[in-house]
Amino acid sequence: MNARNQIDLQIMWNRLIAVVGEQAQVLIRTAFSPIVRECEDISAGIFDLRGRMIAQAVTGTPGHVNSMAESVGHFLRHFPIETMKDGDAYITNDPWMGTGHLNDFVVTTPAFHRGKLVGLFSCTSHLMDIGGLGCGPEGTDVLMEGLSIPMLKLIDQGRVNETLMAMIRTNTRLPVDTEGDTYSLAACNDVGVRALRAMMDEFAIDTLEPLADFIIERSYDAVVEKIAALPRGTWSYDMTIDGYDAPLTLRASLTIDADGVQVDYDGSDPVVPRGINVPLAYTKAYTVFGLACAIAPDVPNNAGSLAAYRVTAPAGSVLNAPYPAPVSARHIVGQMLPDMVFGCLRTPLPDRIPAEGTSCLWNITVRGNWVPDGQDTTQAFALAITTNGGTGARPGLDGLSATAFPSGVHGTPIEIAEIQCPLIFWRKEFREGSGGDGETRGGLGQIMEIGSTEQRPFDLLAAFDRITYPPRGAVGGKDGAPGCVKLAGGRELAGKGLQIIPPDETLIIMTPGGGGLGAPGARTETRRQADREGGYV
Structure with missing residues (x-):
């Protein structure tokens, strides 16, 4: 040519x-x-x-x-x-x-x-x-x-x-x-x-x-060239997350060899009886995204750039759920997989790998009935209000606050949510101190206080994680703050499952913070002063 x-x-x-x-x-x-x-x-x-x-x-x-x-x-x-x-x-x-x-x-x-x-x-x-x-x-x-x-x-x-x-x-x-x-x-x-x-x-x-x-x-050639410059070997990583009604363990083994990069999820827990299971196509999707971020972030995404990566998971595992397993909230587990990839690559590529972040979206999915302004009849509403926690600290850089990684979707503007359904946001702000401490600090989560403008209850279809098992710090960094879902009256809500929010209650959502990276003692005083002045701690 x-x-x-x-x-x-x-x-x-x-x-x-x-x-x-x-x-x-x-x-x-x-x-x-x-x-x-x-x-x-x-x-x-x-x-x-x-x-x-x-x-x-x-x-x-x-x-x-x-x-x-x-x-x-x-x-x-x-x-x-x-x-x-x-x-x-x-x-x-x-x-x-x-x-x-x-x-x-x-x-x-x-x-x-x-x-x-x-x-x-x-x-x-x-x-x-x-x-x-x-x-x-x-x-x-x-x-x-x-x-x-x-x-x-x-x-x-x-x-x-x-x-x-x-x-x-x-x-x-x-x-x-x-x-x-x-x-x-x-x-x-x-x-x-x-x-x-x-x-x-x-x-x-x-x-x-x-x-x-x-x-x-x-x-394809560009990705293969990047892989050829990497160390050869096999590395593993485990992660425990909240699961539905019991903790769920994910395990990954990553191999870099002459044929490319292979990620295998053998050893991960089997399918669960509720809808957080992941079809293999979605498992592959977020795994190869994590690989691309760490190995070849500047190569355009297409069939060629994806071809050098191979992803396997045992049939019947939570990451290769067979039909007719429930899968509606598959993002809860699937969006953790870039962190799994990063955990495997932390040893061979320490200068590229962040700590764990919130990872899975904290979508506030609500449903119910209301009478919109200007209307005289009751109508159904259903809305996913997209919200996020903090990302993990990065080598040389703090984590991003209230940012959707790896999903990348934008947060739902409050004004749009309040137009589309009868909810009102009394409070929405960064969650002070929620990022894990470290040489670089994890990103902050958010605090939201949400009420209803209607004298009727609404449904919360909760699908949250990182409540019992928060994002972990790495290389001596501290964990991020765990998430929390509760009512202003004090009642703790479950992280997953349909729950009814009374009309006279305020729903409080606190999204997790990202994990810190490196020993906290190595954080410079200049950065600590900036943390205090910015209200991060």
């Missing part, structure tokens, strides 16, 4: 990232659910005809992006490319072929250019309510957790599957939002198709194959 061709391909690569960026922005701007509109809990990407992810939008969560990377292969198994027509679109929310639980819809759309199939656009977003017990961990099998959509055709050559849409509307407490979110997924893929056609016309190409090969080969 001559230098001119390589330059042309690099320009097209950058343009392709812009195409999927436009796809993602359309999804965000047209979505009905605040968790998509405000928090960007999505993924968007383009794939070649072999099902390889060529490019992803910068916006998106690892759990969606990296599991979507596998889901397109499942779509191709059910809908071979020779059967696809211009104007088709396909949908599923199967946790084992999608992104890990029923509340995520995945839509895949074939892209035709001048009558020829040239690629596939796929996207994912979180829908707030799809029936069943709701987005909480109470279910004892996936059938209790909501409407299940197998691999189906959503749109057939431009004609919407009205039977399927009627089923979706009927099986949700929020029919308008759920229908609107489904159409937003299909619409963003259509915009991606149009942008791709314009790009292909501009560069006068009629196939994406040479570009796909260039992107994937270059990315």
